[in-house]
Amino acid sequence: xxxxxxxxxxxxxxxxxxxxxxxxxxxxxxxxxxxxxxxxxxxxxxxxxxxxxxxxxxxxxxxxxxxxxxxxxxxxxxxxxxxxxxxxxxxxxxxxxxxxxxxxxxxxxxxxxxxxxxxxxxxxxxxxxxxxxxxxxxxxxxxxxxxxxxxxxxxxxxxxxxxxxxxxxxxxxxxxxxxxxxxxxxxxxxxxxxxxxxxxxxxxxxxxxxxxxxxxxxxxxxxxxxxx
Ligand SMILES: Nc1ncnc2c1ncn2[C@@H]1O[C@H](COP(=O)(O)OP(=O)(O)OP(=O)(O)O)[C@@H](O)[C@H]1O
Ligand SMILES: [Mg+2]
Numbered sequence: 740x741x742x743x744x745x746x747x748x749x750x751x752x753x754x755x756x757x758x759x760x761x762x763x764x765x766x767x768x769x770x771x772x773x774x775x776x777x778x779x780x781x782x783x784x785x786x787x788x789x790x791x792x793x794x795x796x797x798x799x800x801x802x803x804x805x806x807x808x809x810x811x812x813x814x815x816x817x818x819x820x821x822x823x824x825x826x827x828x829x830x831x832x833x834x835x836x837x838x839x840x841x842x843x844x845x846x847x848x849x850x851x852x853x854x855x856x857x858x859x860x861x862x863x864x865x866x867x868x869x870x871x872x873x874x875x876x877x878x879x880x881x882x883x884x885x886x887x888x889x890x891x892x893x894x895x896x897x898x899x900x901x902x903x904x905x906x907x908x909x910x911x912x913x914x915x916x917x918x919x920x921x922x923x924x925x926x927x928x929x930x931x932x933x934x935x936x937x938x939x940x941x942x943x944x945x946x947x948x949x950x951x952x953x954x955x956x957x958x959x960x961x962x963x964x965x966x967x
Pocket of ligand 1: 780782
């Protein structure tokens with residue numbers, strides 16, 4: 740079974756003369772444990788692809804299946820609980836870390852767990868473990884403003900992973916980092932794909948980072964043109 744199955748996905752923003760076709764008949768299948776890159780020029784549809792898979796951007800046509808659950812077929816399927824699926828199956832990592840500024844590193848991770856109904860003390864234990872595993876054990880009580888870019892991005896990764904999602908979606912996760920921190924983030928994603936058996940889709944412009952992916956997809960003008 741695939742973790743992500745997208746078939747003939749088309750996304751048209753707007754209507755009439757101002758309509759923009761951001762994705763046209765794009766298909767992609769990713770297995771559990773696979774780390775894949777999505778490359779392409781600015782405006783080619785990479786973020787649209789990721790947010791459609793991420794259940795935050797309704798496809799116009801085509802089908803999306805996440806971890807065996809059909810979620811879209813000519814738009815969202817009726818009766819689909821998008822919020823719940825997002826919470827239970829997906830983890831997001833963005834270019835800017837999006838940490839909550841008035842929560843500590845530990846609390847930023849705890850909040851993702853508490854949303855999924857862990858008690859406060861369970862959440863605290865798991866957040867401490869996760870941050871420790873990302874070499875942030877000494878930064879638990881720091882606020883985001885007191886973290887380096889690489890540290891903040893690792894906290895954001897810990898938060899995305901907190902619920903062991905089947906699918907991790909990362910939009911340029913290394914763009915704001917220097918080469919060394921960027922490489923460390925990629926090594927970490929690789930390890931996570933393997934250990935948690937998660938499918939990880941990484942949008943990147945960053946040609947320094949393309950080693951280590953299992954497969955590379957190229958997006959051009961809304962079309963997935965090559966799958967090497
Ligand atoms: N909300 C929106 N409304 C209208 N058009 C949009 C919207 N979001 C994206 N687009 C258009 O859809 C196309 C694809 O955008 P998308 O953000 O997916 O590209 P991208 O490959 O992620 O680009 P970048 O590398 O710059 O982030 C672009 O032409 C963009 O202008
Ligand atoms: Mg984008």
